[in-house]
Structure formats: C-alpha cells, structure tokens
Amino acid sequence: MTIPVFYSITDDFTPYAAVSLSSLAKFVDPKKDYTVTFLHQGLSKAHEESLASYAKDNLHVEFYEMSDALLKPIQDRKENYLRGDFFTMSIFYRLFIPDLFPQYDKAVYIDSDTVVNDDIAKLYETELGDNLIGACVDSSIQFVPEMLRYISEVLTLDPKKYINSGMLVMNAKAFRDEKFVDKFFSLLGRYHFDCIAPDQDYLNEICSGRIKYVDGRWDAMPNENTEPLANPSLIHYNLFFKPWHFTGIQYEDYFWQDAKDTVYEAELKAELAKTTDEDRDIERHKLDHMLGKLDTTLQDPHNWARVKESEQVTL
Numbered sequence: 001m002t003i004p005v006f007y008s009i010t011d012d013f014t015p016y017a018a019v020s021l022s023s024l025a026k027f028v029d030p031k032k033d034y035t036v037t038f039l040h041q042g043l044s045k046a047h048e049e050s051l052a053s054y055a056k057d058n059l060h061v062e063f064y065e066m067s068d069a070l071l072k073p074i075q076d077r078k079e080n081y082l083r084g085d086f087f088t089m090s091i092f093y094r095l096f097i098p099d100l101f102p103q104y105d106k107a108v109y110i111d112s113d114t115v116v117n118d119d120i121a122k123l124y125e126t127e128l129g130d131n132l133i134g135a136c137v138d139s140s141i142q143f144v145p146e147m148l149r150y151i152s153e154v155l156t157l158d159p160k161k162y163i164n165s166g167m168l169v170m171n172a173k174a175f176r177d178e179k180f181v182d183k184f185f186s187l188l189g190r191y192h193f194d195c196i197a198p199d200q201d202y203l204n205e206i207c208s209g210r211i212k213y214v215d216g217r218w219d220a221m222p223n224e225n226t227e228p229l230a231n232p233s234l235i236h237y238n239l240f241f242k243p244w245h246f247t248g249i250q251y252e253d254y255f256w257q258d259a260k261d262t263v264y265e266a267e268l269k270a271e272l273a274k275t276t277d278e279d280r281d282i283e284r285h286k287l288d289h290m291l292g293k294l295d296t297t298l299q300d301p302h303n304w305a306r307v308k309e310s311e312q313v314t315l
Contacts, residue, residue: 002033002060003124004107008093009040014047015264015271016244017112018054021061023258024116025054032121035060037101039093050263064100066093091199094168095184098175105173111166111236115254118233123218126169132180133203134169134212136219138162140238143225146291150196154297156305157204163211165200166236167219180206193304194297196290205304222250240283244268245275 005024009017021036028034038051040063048063055061094109101107108124110116126134137160141147151159175181184202187193195201220232222241228250235251237243243252259265297303 002035003121004101004104005034005036005120005124006094006097006107006109007036007038007112008091008109009038009043009112011040011043011047013112014043014050015262015268018051018262018264019255019258019268020110020112020114020116021051021054022261023114023254024120025056025059026258026261027116027119028056028059029119029121030058033058033060034120035062037062037064039064039066039097041066066096094165094170095199095202096181097170098172099181101172102176105171107170107172109168109170110234111238113237113242114166115235115251115258116233117231117235117254123167123169123214123233126212126214128169128171128212130171130174130210131212132171132174132178132207132210133163134214135163135165135203136167136214136216138164138200138221139216139219139226140164140221140223143223144287144291146294147196150291150294150297154294154303154305155201155205156308157208161208161211161213162204163200163207163213164219164221164236164238165197165203166238167214167234168203169212169214191302191307193302193307194293194300196293196297201304220251222252240286242283244271245283246280247272 007017007020017038024036036059038061042065043063052061097107097109098104106124106128108120128134141151141162142159148159151157151162155162183206187202187206193201215233217229217231217233220229220235221238222228222235232251232254235254237251237255240246241249243249243255246252259268300306
C-alpha cells in the first residue's frame with residue numbers, strides 16, 4: 001500500500017514546493033511507501049528534475065499535467081479570483097484528485113507553501129468514517145471580523161467549523177461515489193457564486209456536516225493574534241505571511257531550516273532581500289481586496305445564503 005500525497009503547483013512556486021517536499025522527505029517512515037504527485041500545467045523540465053531529486057526508495061515523486069478540457073468549465077471570472085485580485089486555476093486542481101486517481105480510496109493534499117514536521121502517514125491514517133474530508137478549522141480568519149461575517153451571513157456556515165483547504169485528507173472513494181465534481185460543476189455553472197475563497201468555499205459548502213476536524217497542529221498558520229503552537233506537525237504559510245517576503249513571522253525558523261537542504265536557499269534569501277517595505281505593504285493590503293467583496297456578496301440576490309433559502313439547494 002502506498003500513501004498518496006498531492007500538491008498543486010505553478011512553475012513559479014517550485015522553490016517553495018521544494019522546501020515543503022524536502023521537509024516531508026525527512027520524516028517518512030522507512031517501513032512505509034509514499035507517492036508524491038505534483039498537479040500542474042506546464043511545469044518546466046528543470047523544475048520537475050529538481051523536485052524529483054528528493055525521491056527515495058520508498059518516496060516516489062511523480063507529475064501529472066492537468067488538461068485544459070477538464071478545467072474548461074472553470075473560467076477566468078471575477079467570482080473565481082483568489083485574494084481578490086488575480087485568477088489562478090491551480091487552486092481548483094485538488095477537487096479533481098479522486099476522479100483522476102481512482103486507484104486511491106483516500107489521499108492527502110497539501111499546499112506548496114508548507115513545511116512538514118512529522119510523518120505525513122500519521123495524517124493519512126486519520127479515520128474519516130463516512131466524512132468526505134478531514135481538515136483543520138481555518139485559524140487565519142478567526143480574528144478577521146469581515147471574514148467571520150462573510151462565513152456567517154453569506155455562506156450561512158459556522159466560522160468555528162469553516163475549514164482551510166490547504167491541507168485535506170480526502171475520502172476519495174466517497175468523492176467518486178457521490179459525484180462531488182458533478183455537484184461542483186453544477187453549482188459553479190448555475191450560480192457563479194462570488195466567493196472570497198473560491199475552492200475553499202465550495203469545499204466548505206458541499207462537505208458541510210461531513211468534515212472530520214483534525215488537530216490544528218496539522219495546519220498551523222502564522223498570525224498576529226495568538227501564540228504559536230508547540231511542535232506543529234505541518235505549517236501552512238497562508239495568505240500573506242510568507243517567510244520569503246516577511247521577517248519576524250511565526251514559524252519562520254522552520255522554513256529557513258528546511259530551505260537549507262534545497263538548491264533554492266540562495267534564491268529564496270535573495271527574494272526576501274529584494275522585497276521592499278512597499279512590497280510588503282501591498283501584500284498586506286491584498287487582504288483588504290479580498291474583504292472588499294463582503295458588501296457586494298451580502299447584497300447579491302444570488303449569494304449562497306439566498307440561493308440556499310429560496311431554492312433549497314441540496315449540496
């Protein structure tokens with residue numbers, strides 16, 4: 001049996017993904033078998049080779065190019081923008097894992113802006129029962145009033161149960177059996193919900209009531225409102241707290257320690273050095289762009305809340 005782990009990646013994200021993969025490789029159990037697959041569109045051969053170099057006898061590194069035909073229904077529309085100002089197809093790749101890899105009844109997905117500090121097999125072994133996913137409550141939004149209001153009033157979900165999609169244990173068999181992708185495309189094509197966090201909102205809506213909540217140490221995120229977790233198992237540099245852009249953020253030491261073991265350390269340090277205070281200010285204000293959708297989504301006659309109320313949409 002292999003433990004399948006998936007990343008979604010764009011070419012420019014390779015240095016960060018290399019740090020994540022390098023960290024994951026350090027903790028694999030020599031008695032277990034792992035396959036890491038990078039979902040991408042147009043990853044360069046040089047970057048494939050650099051990521052493949054972390055393979056071991058029991059850690060296989062593979063690449064899967066997502067087809068344009070599969071992704072065609074997801075368009076470059078404003079409701080699908082990430083962080084309020086740009087569109088990236090890669091955030092949707094994770095939704096297709098169960099259908100693309102029918103050999104797996106269960107899989108782990110993690111974002112590329114992560115570091116792993118424990119054996120990922122422990123996460124994979126999470127007992128899901130009949131839940132669709134295992135995930136952690138999104139700690140990055142718990143002190144953002146606008147996001148709490150958006151989740152409560154637009155999605156009509158409990159913010160304390162709203163999960164972050166940067167780490168998922170996927171019940172792949174249930175996704176296939178219950179035609180998750182068909183539901184997603186149906187909702188996407190019919191309603192064009194204007195989302196602050198597009199793929200994440202759909203996962204929260206469709207999986208609501210069938211989520212296994214995993215210990216928050218498996219999706220620890222830097223923030224300015226709480227103390228860091230002791231011994232985090234997986235750190236997710238979510239939103240704008242990227243150690244290659246900011247200094248003095250929570251968990252940054254983990255990233256730079258793992259970066260030392262990659263060929264990208266110098267490049268990453270150079271990126272940090274050339275990031276100006278103006279650049280950092282722009283990064284911080286991207287959150288404002290995201291939250292700028294709140295007023296329009298609250299008034300939208302076809303937002304999640306109104307559609308669920310008027311049409312009794314079954315998710």
